[in-house]
Amino acid sequence: MQFDIVVPLLMGCALxxxxxxxxxxxxxxxxxxxxLALIVCVVLVERASR
Structure with missing residues (x-):
């Protein structure tokens, strides 16, 4: 499981x-x-910049 996806989703759900x-x-x-759309966008931008 990838934590760079799971952690933002859990934090977003809690908030x-x-x-x-x-x-x-x-x-x-x-x-x-x-x-969820914003979280996915942030994760995609992070992955593209690596």
Whole structure:
């Protein structure tokens, strides 16, 4: 398992859970999709620069 993918995903999920406590389900889903897309973009940029 590659930690450069797993750790950001876990941190993003934990932050999302903490922030989304007062949100509706549609808002949570939207924020989840945006957060995961940003994490994937960061990981791809990191890998491209190596």
């Amino acid at each position: 999302l859970w903490w922030v989304s406590r007062g949100m509706t389900w549609t808002t949570r889903l939207t924020v989840t999709v945006v957060t």
